[in-house]
Amino acid sequence: MSASILTTSNGAPIDNNLNSMTAGVNGPVLIQDFTLIDKLAHFDRERIPERVVHAKGAGAHGYFEVTSNDIPKWCKAKFLNKVGKRTPIFTRFSTVGGEKGSSDSERDPRGFAVKFYTEEGNFDMVGNNTPVFFIRDPSKFPDFIHTQKRNPQTNCKDPNMFWDFLGQTPESTHQVSILFSDRGTPKSYRHMHGFSSHTLKFVNSQGTPYWVKLHFTSETGIQNYTAEEAAKMSMNDPDSATRDLFETIAKGGEPAWKVSIQLMEFEDAYKYRFNPFDVTKIWSKKDYPLIQIGRMVLNRNPENYFAEVEQAAFSPSHMVPGIEPSPDKMLQGRLFSYPDTHRHRLGVNYQQIPVNCPYAVKGGVKNYQRDGFMAVNGNGGKGPNYQPNSFGGPEPHPEFAQHKFDVSGFAARQPYTHPNDDFVQAGDLYRLMPDDAKTRFISNLVGHMSGVTIEDIKVRAVTNFYKADKDLGARLCKGLGIDINYVSRFDARANL
Numbered sequence: 001m002s003a004s005i006l007t008t009s010n011g012a013p014i015d016n017n018l019n020s021m022t023a024g025v026n027g028p029v030l031i032q033d034f035t036l037i038d039k040l041a042h043f044d045r046e047r048i049p050e051r052v053v054h055a056k057g058a059g060a061h062g063y064f065e066v067t068s069n070d071i072p073k074w075c076k077a078k079f080l081n082k083v084g085k086r087t088p089i090f091t092r093f094s095t096v097g098g099e100k101g102s103s104d105s106e107r108d109p110r111g112f113a114v115k116f117y118t119e120e121g122n123f124d125m126v127g128n129n130t131p132v133f134f135i136r137d138p139s140k141f142p143d144f145i146h147t148q149k150r151n152p153q154t155n156c157k158d159p160n161m162f163w164d165f166l167g168q169t170p171e172s173t174h175q176v177s178i179l180f181s182d183r184g185t186p187k188s189y190r191h192m193h194g195f196s197s198h199t200l201k202f203v204n205s206q207g208t209p210y211w212v213k214l215h216f217t218s219e220t221g222i223q224n225y226t227a228e229e230a231a232k233m234s235m236n237d238p239d240s241a242t243r244d245l246f247e248t249i250a251k252g253g254e255p256a257w258k259v260s261i262q263l264m265e266f267e268d269a270y271k272y273r274f275n276p277f278d279v280t281k282i283w284s285k286k287d288y289p290l291i292q293i294g295r296m297v298l299n300r301n302p303e304n305y306f307a308e309v310e311q312a313a314f315s316p317s318h319m320v321p322g323i324e325p326s327p328d329k330m331l332q333g334r335l336f337s338y339p340d341t342h343r344h345r346l347g348v349n350y351q352q353i354p355v356n357c358p359y360a361v362k363g364g365v366k367n368y369q370r371d372g373f374m375a376v377n378g379n380g381g382k383g384p385n386y387q388p389n390s391f392g393g394p395e396p397h398p399e400f401a402q403h404k405f406d407v408s409g410f411a412a413r414q415p416y417t418h419p420n421d422d423f424v425q426a427g428d429l430y431r432l433m434p435d436d437a438k439t440r441f442i443s444n445l446v447g448h449m450s451g452v453t454i455e456d457i458k459v460r461a462v463t464n465f466y467k468a469d470k471d472l473g474a475r476l477c478k479g480l481g482i483d484i485n486y487v488s489r490f491d492a493r494a495n496l
């Protein structure tokens, strides 16, 4: 079989890909050599900014299938309206703090982002493998992330920064406890659950709203590495989870997750014993049991990593009729942050990139946005570029108005006032751990905190765990050689 002809970027055939054009055998290279300049100039621009967080990831295509006929009672989204309905999806898993070349098995939360290509537009579920998060106000996010990255002077990861911030952020104790438990080092992306973490709003066709949380439960079950196994895997194969996902699907495997919701009546929000919009808290499954609504299956590898995985642009603000934001402050911050970073990372027309394009919408995207870098979808052709117009251009329809809800109070910088115990759920998590898991959890914390060189930072961090559970606090003190009386005095001062 004869090979196809190599071309330049403007499609012209190339005669020779091994020798630059020179003036004589030993002479300088000619500027007229477009084949060479085209190649070098494109190479020079290969890197786009890496994601500021979740830079290392792996992805796959698949489908979501509805398994319950009950969903229209709570949500009018068309892709959820009948049993057996399948919606194509693209899912990207990731670690959070490391750079694009970092190891898949590092202790870190894992990102769990799913793009549903629905007939009413793309719905993105941009969650993690943990049901809660470290903070509950978006203004803390850049500071929090800086402490997980490199020290501005040494360019090394810095346990002082890490624990300094977390110790002064007591609401992080729950998520930090998950992070240093076995679940901080999942064996692969197939062996972990996914969570919206945030509360979202479902609205049915009568306009009745509900609060929901989404849960993706791995059908393979959770499997984790111990800290030692994770460290070994980082050395042996830093791409272990990426490789596992790709090879599983290449061999015909179909990683799958049950998709469920926790459902809360709208009026219950301010009666529940925790603030349901505080992303550092879970809703107890005893209070709000899981209701299975579907299945997510991954069955097709990307053809090209950069095109499909690196250019994938998820956003919690990509919603469809029937799914709306809750007042969760973190979620509200994220609604802005993701499209903003995509415009920076991929350009203003990032939704035209095939992996992001809402291709399942009949007739495609129709609006009056025009121009900008890489307007590659015809740019609205000869149609009108303003609205209202007299030329039959697309028009909004009140049928798609979001659910209205009442808000009141002062516009001010203010924390949530609804009960906000930062330690009870972290303590419950510890008390529920089997003894061997408790021992590993404490050893993981001691191992990491041992790198802290400033005593007060260490004590403040231990104090949060002491407040969650006295036994946990005492065992950490022992492991770190800290006097428990010092911690309890620190605790008393913190309570003043």
Ligand code: HEM
Binding pocket: 050, 051, 052, 053, 054, 057, 092, 093, 094, 110, 111, 112, 113, 126, 127, 128, 133, 137, 138, 139, 141, 195, 196, 197, 198, 279, 312, 313, 314, 330, 331, 333, 334, 337, 338, 341, 342, 345
């Ligand atoms: C990625 C911001 C909280 C899950 C990102 C990115 C930014 C960001 C800028 C990079 C996106 C890109 O370049 O494509 C924020 C801010 C937060 C926040 C400002 C809080 C105010 C969270 C929370 C979760 C989460 C609470 C999970 C519940 C993710 C995931 C990705 C991501 C899964 C990777 C998406 C992908 O695979 O492309 N975040 N984030 N983030 N974030 Fe957040």
